[in-house]
Amino acid sequence: GAVVSQHPSRVICKSGTSVKIECRSLDFQATTMFWYRQFPKQSLMLMATSNEGSKATYEQGVEKDKFLINHASLTLSTLTVTSAHPEDSSFYICSARDQRGHEQFFGPGTRLTVL
């Protein structure tokens, strides 16, 4: 099946710093990628839809100036958490849909801890 990678898998940072998370589709082109966050023992909540070559579409309640998304190529989308605070600590997961099939393929996730 299609493979989606995320980097880094785990990051710890100080409050006030910015953190960039990369999401790559390794063996297919993804015009659309999705970014989710997941708090412990909760479901995945969609943050934004990332479209190659255009601005991301953010879900209600998600601050677009805080969570910057860039989808510069058909295989790479980045999420930057700007001026991170402890409440931003979460598990961030990206996904991409392989146009050959129906399912979305998820990256392995990035666990962000803000001290």
Add this chain to the structure above:
Amino acid sequence: AQKITQTQPGMFVQEKEAVTLDCTYDTSDQSYGLFWYKQPSSGEMIFLIYQGSYDEQNATEGRYSLNFQKARKSANLVISASQLGDSAMYFCAMREGQDNFNKFYFGSGTKLNVKP
């Protein structure tokens, strides 16, 4: 209204027995897709099975089958012959429409524990 409802926060099943995880959905679209994902403690989301709204037969993938009852808007996952490695969180999800940009709606999940 919730798009996807999973009413079982946790389930126990004896190894080698079958278990059914419930999922109901809410949509007014005629075209939609239903998915089940497994999330072990490592956090990765593992795709299990897909059912399209126009599919007449229930989807099956190895030990996984999806009991699709369109009129009742339910898409229960059946795992046969449970294994210890099946212990994980299971999420039901729905995508409305067929377009590439259509987002997924996830249920709250069911934590399955397989007992030896």
